[in-house]
Amino acid sequence: MAHQESEERAEEWAVLQAIYPELEIDPGNPFAAHMELMVKPSTPLPVTFEQVVERLAYLPPLHLHITLPVGYPEAPPSVTVSTVPSWLPPDVTAKLANQALLLWEEYGGGQLFTYISHLQEAAETTFGLSELTLPSDLKPDLLAYSIRTKRELFDKETFECEVCLEPKKGSVCYRMQRCNHVFCIACLQDYYNNCIKEGDVNNVKCMSVDCGQSAHGSSKKKDRLISPKELLQIPISIDNVDRYAKIKRKKKIEADPTIIYCPRSWCQGAMRTKKYPKITNVSEMDESDSEADEPVAEVAESQDVAAFEKRRVGITGMDRLAVCEDCNLAFCQICLASWHGDFVRCEPRDSAQLTEEDQASLNFIMKNCSPCPTCSVPCQKSHGCNHMTCFQCKSHFCYLCAAWLRPENPYEHFNNPKNKGCYQRLMDMAEGDMAQGDIQFGGRRGAEQIADFWEQEAMRIQMEINELDS
Known part of the structure; x- marks a missing residue:
């Protein structure tokens, strides 16, 4: 039994x-x-x-x-x-x-x-x-x-990289944290390192064409950038991740008209602000949701510089105090002088007062660059057609007149006879505007051209008059 x-x-x-x-x-x-x-x-x-x-x-x-x-x-x-x-x-x-x-x-x-x-x-x-x-x-x-368990199971699987389209073991792949798309580490490193090297931080995001689409594939959500913390996990070198984080922050600061810069000509650092804290440890930077490098909300209502200056002048007391994040200079946001206390009356410094070097740079930009109609970033064409896409905000515009173009049909602008200044001029300056001599522009750049022409004419006429008098 x-x-x-x-x-x-x-x-x-x-x-x-x-x-x-x-x-x-x-x-x-x-x-x-x-x-x-x-x-x-x-x-x-x-x-x-x-x-x-x-x-x-x-x-x-x-x-x-x-x-x-x-x-x-x-x-x-x-x-x-x-x-x-x-x-x-x-x-x-x-x-x-x-x-x-x-x-x-x-x-x-x-x-x-x-x-x-x-x-x-x-x-x-x-x-x-x-x-x-x-x-x-x-x-x-x-x-x-x-x-550890998630990684061990992932390493044993086989995936097809969505970039090189080759089957790879999970041990040489990386799964994106937000969307779960899988790429081989080599492809991710090549792409992200190149984007960071060229300063194109707005494209440091998931490379899948389907990323962000709804379940039906009919619409796409706003692209979200990869956080510095995740880049380190791929891994991207800490030097490149640090550069990425600093460029992102710099773009945000430059797009925010409420930021005042240090009056010291050798410094020009931005004022300290809780909105854009200085980067100390990129390994702890784990942004959430829409951390895409988009202009801050205040920019849309602050495009008028004069209106912003009017608000700035209205600042009183200790609110006028600003401290440079680079050289630690305490200065007044109104008059840009060293901090003089909150009971001293001061007047705003003339913002038009530029150094000779700054004025020369500004003159070159006004004369040789076309501004984006959305974010005003100056753009200069090296080759190709006159349909431009802004590197900063991705707006479509005409290089000749800086007019905003409809993304779904940007070439309509060049095919419309009513646009006399740009009609059938899509390929003008295909080798770059610096290679074909004087070309007539429209918009702000065209106005600069006309002003420059009449200034030269006035100088020529004055010289002829002086020669006749002598």
Whole structure:
């Protein structure tokens, strides 16, 4: 009889091991076994560690210990359930262990396969838990386990890179955090390093053409830039990530008319502001949502410089105090002099007063560059047609007259006879405006040309008059 019971218990292990190869028989007890069940919730479980919520995709496995007693299957199996560390509440582990007895009583015999299947299904819903609150000392272990397990499973898979279209093992690939698109690390590094080197930080985003589209593929959400913290994980070198973060910040500051610059000619640093804190550690910079380098909201209502100056003059008291973030000079936002206290009356400095070098640079830009009609960034064409796309804000415009063009049909502007200054002039200056001599422009640049022509004419006439008088 005892021999028959032993055979029945050995047969039970053989059946279970055929289904679950991970089941391990205890070397010291042939009728005891152990196995681990992966806990991967169908949706990441929110876990609160002292008011800090982390969403964990993987949790430490469920340890299942089973002992088949003498008399099994007429006698119920002995089951214990635990986790290391103990993240699962004791009442839940006790309930899970009791399920084995309930199944044995319900079906009248050995139902270990059904029981283990029940535990695997329950693990997908984290055993009925919608959230969990744990001590903070468990946070490092649980976070590390989730990250490590996710990476180990990812490394074993095979993916097709969406850039080079070659199948690659996960160990040489990277999954984007926000959209889950997968690319090989080599393609990501080549693209992002090149963008950062050229200063094209607005294109440091997911390279998938489908990224941001709705479920039906009918619309595309606003592109979101990759955070410095994620770039380091790809990995991109910390020097390049630091350059990326600083260029992004510089673009935002330059687009914000409320920022005042240091009056020292050798410094010209921006004033300190909480809106754009100075970068100290890029590894901690993890921007959320729409951290695309777009102009700040105040820009749209501050395009009129005179209106902004009027508001600035209205600043009173200590609100006038500004401190340069580079040289630490304290100065007045109104008169741009060194800080003179909040009770001194002052007048705004004439913003038109430029150094000789600055004036020469401004004259060159006004004469040789066409401004973007949206963000006013000066653009100069080196080659190609006169349909331009602004590097800064992506607006479409005409290089000849700086008129805004409809993105869906930008060439209509050059085919309309009513646009006499630009009609059929799409390919004028195809080799660049510096290579073909004088070309008539429109808009602001055209007005500069006309003013320059009449200034030269006036000087020529005056010279002729002077020659006649002499």
